[in-house]
Amino acid sequence: MLKSLSLRSALLSVVLxxxxxxxxxxxxQIPSDSKPMTEYEMLMGGxxxxxxxxxxxxxxELAIKELSDPFYDAGPNDKGIGIQxxxxxxxVLVGFFFAALIAIPVGFLIGMSPLxxxxxxxxxxxxxxxxxLAWMPLxxxxxxxxxxxxxxxIFICSIWPMLLNTAFGVSNVRKDxxxxxxxxxxxxxxxxxLVILPAAAPTILTGMRISIGIAWLVIxxxxxxxxxxxxxxxxxxxxxxxxLASVIFSILMIGLVGMLLDMFLAYAALLVEYKE
Amino acid sequence: xxxxxxxxxxxxxxxxxxxxDCDCPICKVESSPLNPSQKQAEVERSVxxxxxxxxxxxxxxxxxxxxxxxxxxxxxxxxSAVVRSVFGHNEFSRRSFLSMVGAGTAAAVLGTVFPMEExxxxxxxxxxxxxxxxxxxxxGFVPITCATPIIMAHPMGFYEKNGLDVSLIKTAxxxxxxxxxxxxxxxxxxxxTPMPLAMSMGAGSTAKPFIMPTVENINGQAIVLHxxxxxxxxxxxxxxxxxxxxxxxxxxxxxxxxxxxxxGLDPDKDIQIRVVPPPEMVANLRAGxxxxxxxxxxxxxxxxxxxVGFIHTLTKDIWEGHPCCAFACSKEFAVENPNxxxxxxxxxxxATEYSxxxxxxxxxxxxxAPKNYLNQPVPxxxxxxxxxxxDGLGGVQNVPDRIDFDPFPWHSMGVWILTxxxxxxxxxxxxxxxxxxxxxxxxxxxxxxxxxxxxxPPEKTYKNYFIMGKEFDYNKPEEYIASFxxxx
Numbered sequence: 191m192l193k194s195l196s197l198r199s200a201l202l203s204v205v206l207x208x209x210x211x212x213x214x215x216x217x218x219q220i221p222s223d224s225k226p227m228t229e230y231e232m233l234m235g236g237x238x239x240x241x242x243x244x245x246x247x248x249x250x251e252l253a254i255k256e257l258s259d260p261f262y263d264a265g266p267n268d269k270g271i272g273i274q275x276x277x278x279x280x281x282v283l284v285g286f287f288f289a290a291l292i293a294i295p296v297g298f299l300i301g302m303s304p305l306x307x308x309x310x311x312x313x314x315x316x317x318x319x320x321x322x323l324a325w326m327p328l329x330x331x332x333x334x335x336x337x338x339x340x341x342x343x344i345f346i347c348s349i350w351p352m353l354l355n356t357a358f359g360v361s362n363v364r365k366d367x368x369x370x371x372x373x374x375x376x377x378x379x380x381x382x383x384l385v386i387l388p389a390a391a392p393t394i395l396t397g398m399r400i401s402i403g404i405a406w407l408v409i410x411x412x413x414x415x416x417x418x419x420x421x422x423x424x425x426x427x428x429x430x431x432x433x434l435a436s437v438i439f440s441i442l443m444i445g446l447v448g449m450l451l452d453m454f455l456a457y458a459a460l461l462v463e464y465k466e
Numbered sequence: 467x468x469x470x471x472x473x474x475x476x477x478x479x480x481x482x483x484x485x486x487d488c489d490c491p492i493c494k495v496e497s498s499p500l501n502p503s504q505k506q507a508e509v510e511r512s513v514x515x516x517x518x519x520x521x522x523x524x525x526x527x528x529x530x531x532x533x534x535x536x537x538x539x540x541x542x543x544x545x546s547a548v549v550r551s552v553f554g555h556n557e558f559s560r561r562s563f564l565s566m567v568g569a570g571t572a573a574a575v576l577g578t579v580f581p582m583e584e585x586x587x588x589x590x591x592x593x594x595x596x597x598x599x600x601x602x603x604x605x606g607f608v609p610i611t612c613a614t615p616i617i618m619a620h621p622m623g624f625y626e627k628n629g630l631d632v633s634l635i636k637t638a639x640x641x642x643x644x645x646x647x648x649x650x651x652x653x654x655x656x657x658x659t660p661m662p663l664a665m666s667m668g669a670g671s672t673a674k675p676f677i678m679p680t681v682e683n684i685n686g687q688a689i690v691l692h693x694x695x696x697x698x699x700x701x702x703x704x705x706x707x708x709x710x711x712x713x714x715x716x717x718x719x720x721x722x723x724x725x726x727x728x729x730g731l732d733p734d735k736d737i738q739i740r741v742v743p744p745p746e747m748v749a750n751l752r753a754g755x756x757x758x759x760x761x762x763x764x765x766x767x768x769x770x771x772x773x774v775g776f777i778h779t780l781t782k783d784i785w786e787g788h789p790c791c792a793f794a795c796s797k798e799f800a801v802e803n804p805n806x807x808x809x810x811x812x813x814x815x816x817a818t819e820y821s822x823x824x825x826x827x828x829x830x831x832x833x834x835a836p837k838n839y840l841n842q843p844v845p846x847x848x849x850x851x852x853x854x855x856x857d858g859l860g861g862v863q864n865v866p867d868r869i870d871f872d873p874f875p876w877h878s879m880g881v882w883i884l885t886x887x888x889x890x891x892x893x894x895x896x897x898x899x900x901x902x903x904x905x906x907x908x909x910x911x912x913x914x915x916x917x918x919x920x921x922x923p924p925e926k927t928y929k930n931y932f933i934m935g936k937e938f939d940y941n942k943p944e945e946y947i948a949s950f951x952x953x954x
Contacts, residue, residue: 233849233856235771267636268838330642334649417638426638430609430745431841432772 211246218245241432252435253442271424271440275447278413278420281337282405282451285344289401293349294394297356298382301390307357314353322347322408326415336416340409347408348401355397359390391462399455406448421447474542475549476573478564482550482557507627509539548580598629599803603810606637606646606655608712609840610744610762611850611869612683612791613656614830617840619817621833627816628809634839639743640713644671647796654795654810656682660883662794662906664715669893675797678875679811679908680818682791686850686869687718687781688766689725691758692751693774696859701729710742710750710759717790720886721781722760727952728934733890734954751775762790763850763869764842769858771846776858780868785933787870789879811915814873819921821871827851873916875907878928878940885943891954899943 220242260272300307322343329339363386371381413422421444428436473480494512495505549572553560564572576582607613617634619625625632637643640658644665647655662676663669691698698704704726711719723733733739742750747765750756752774759765760781769775781788793814800807820826831848834840840847849855853868880903887893904927913923931938938946947953 230856230860230862233845233854233862234773234858235843235845240772264836265838266633267841268836327641327645330645330649334651336642336646336649336651415638416642417636423638426745427636427837427841429749431837431843432748432768 215245215247218243241434244435248435249438253439274421274424278409281340282344282409285341286348286402286405289345289348290352293352294356297353298360301357301360318350323411340412343412344405344409348405351400352397356394359393360386363389392459395459402451402455406451410444475546476569478561598806598809600806601629602631603653604633604635606635606643606652608637608643608656611764612686612762615682615814615817615821615871616656617834618830619813624813624817628813630809648674653799657792657794658713658716659789659792660715663883666906676794677797677800677908678792678794678906679912680793680814680873681789681875682793684787684789684870684872685782685867686790687760687762689760689778690766690769690775691778693776701726705736707757708738710740710747710756712744712761713741718760721784723890725784732952748772764846767846767850767855770856815916815919818871818873824866874923875909875912876927877903877907877909880907881940881943882938885947889947889953
């Protein structure tokens with residue numbers, strides 16, 4: 191019964207997709223300019239030339255073309271989708287790495303010490319809701335380098351979920367475990383590494399998962415703002431040309447990469463899960 | 467200077483004498499119906515190609531694929547003179563010797579007894595073609611047709627000709643272009659003519675002395691309205707409209723303000739002016755966020771192509787020959803790298819003059835349309851550059867100077883811009899108009915380089931303008947501001 195249920199739901203998914211794409215395809219046929227045009231009509235580009243929502247077949251065609259040569263490099267403003275995604279992933283990972291480097295130790299500190307938690311909490315609460323893009327002009331002005339600024343923006347938006355989740359995980363470690371550590375006369379450092387860290391690890395990884403999701407959201411917006419390289423710039427460049435097929439294609443790619451980053455951290459979280 | 471012959475002296479198959487059947491690059495070009503700059507390019511091309519044939523491109527360390535022209539010709543001329551003197555100017559013995567030992571060996575042997583490279587360098591130094599302090603440059607541009615000279619210089623090899631390896635970097639908007647220039651990420655950049663003035667004075671940014679050696683283009687903007695407003699052609703009906711301009715410190719902003727104020731509307735109270743990066747104009751017009759905009763092309767023509775707007779008026783009809791975009795860099799860059807700056811200036815002036823010729827416009831349109839540069843359909847760019855365009859109202863217009871290119875940075879243009887900055891309250895207090903204009907707009911220097919390159923710069927650097935029929939006298943900027951009814 192269960193097997194047939196999953197089979198039936200899979201079948202329904204496929205049918206829904208086919209209906210959706212089929213009707214989209216039929217509703218968005220590109221009109222053809224059949225009769226001979228006057229000069230004015232030619233200069234106006236005819237009906238077939240203007241930007242419109244493309245049918246799925248056009249997007250698939252473009253995707254095949256782009257993915258068959260994802261790493262072409264035709265000058266500083268025209269690179270393949272693979273290169274652009276590579277730039278974005280690199281920025282996200284660097285920003286994310288530095289955020290983890292700072293957020294996890296500080297999270298430990300404020301999780302273990304109520305004094306530090308109360309002292310730092312007001313700052314965290316003010317800084318946390320600031321949109322990362324609002325930092326961008328300030329970062330550009332102070333750092334004077336657009337690459338570093340983009341990485342800084344990733345850093346500043348990745349840090350909070352990790353910090354708060356780490357603090358939460360650390361402060362909620364079961365008291366009897368800490369007491370056992372105390373009876374064994376473990377030093378605070380050993381207690382932190384051998385008892386608290388493994389116990390808080392799942393919560394910390396949840397924080398990292400939230401962070402990487404936010405970082406991936408932000409990098410697209412940041413690159414749209416600054417331009418140059420990256421998937422955000424790719425979207426912006428195609429939007430200027432009102433080339434919606436490329437825009438939709440890049441949206442799908444952004445979704446795919448975001449999903450892969452999330453899956454990777456979800457898998458890591460499984461590894462450190464602790465079942466009583 | 468006159469050349470003996472530009473055939474490769476190390477190639478035994480080529481003669482170094484100009485005989486009737488001489489096939490050296492100079493002779494070939496002299497008999498062809500090309501203009502001087504094309505002849506020059508042709509000579510360079512064939513000199514380079516003949517080198518490739520003999521040595522194979524990988525064996526020529528000093529001639530990489532980016533061959534810098536004048537230098538190559540000089541090099542060839544020096545090599546030729548040295549080789550010919552070795553063989554006592556006897557063509558026969560030169561060719562028979564070379565056919566025995568081969569070009570590579572001959573060049574190596576000669577190199578041991580005669581310092582060829584030093585001789586080349588010494589001669590170039592004495593001819594004012596000094597070594598470039600920096601040959602790899604980053605130049606920023608915003609993807610609009612105003613940047614045509616800066617852009618086309620790249621695919622058409624104007625930078626390479628002067629020994630520069632330029633990366634053109636597309637920029638999302640003017641604020642980012644300004645910040646990246648201030649941060650030295652860009653060595654030089656495409657800017658709006660008021661920007662270097664504002665940056666030098668610290669209006670809207672930190673003060674850093676910027677210079678504007680050349681104006682990129684004149685004219686080349688338009689007021690575009692949404693197709694729903696075809697019945698509102700009188701600006702008096704525009705109360706409450708939302709207009710887009712690309713930047714606060716732009717000719718677009720000042721011309722739009724001037725235009726509506728002349729029609730009795732206060733640009734700060736009766737209409738709303740928003741700053742929108744040029745590439746985003748069409749999308750915003752389509753979405754109805756804007757009723758119209760005064761923007762650079764190709765986005766005026768693109769709105770027509772997309773059937774969402776029409777051209778209400780070209781800015782050329784507000785002020786014939788007004789400046790629009792500029793080529794600018796920091797004073798620091800020019801002082802630290804005089805030779806590079808000179809090479810860059812020569813490339814840009816050459817490219818600007820090349821763009822000014824109507825017969826080159828079609829070819830340029832095709833060169834700047836790809837994704838790497840403007841990323842627009844070729845017919846849209848072509849309509850802008852050739853001036854034969856659909857106006858969105860059912861007519862085909864023919865305005866060859868809809869956009870034009872003239873590198874000379876008139877000081878009086880700078881003064882006019884400053885008067886408008888003061889008129890609308892962007893700058894305050896007493897301003898020494900002429901001093902600022904002359905510090906930022908390097909008309910004298912540009913005139914000198916134009917002369918060197920064989921163009922005819924104007925004799926003076928100031929002149930009066932008529933804008934919508936009202937005269938601007940550059941000697942009386944303060945009186946000019948006072949003469950307006952609507953001002954801040």
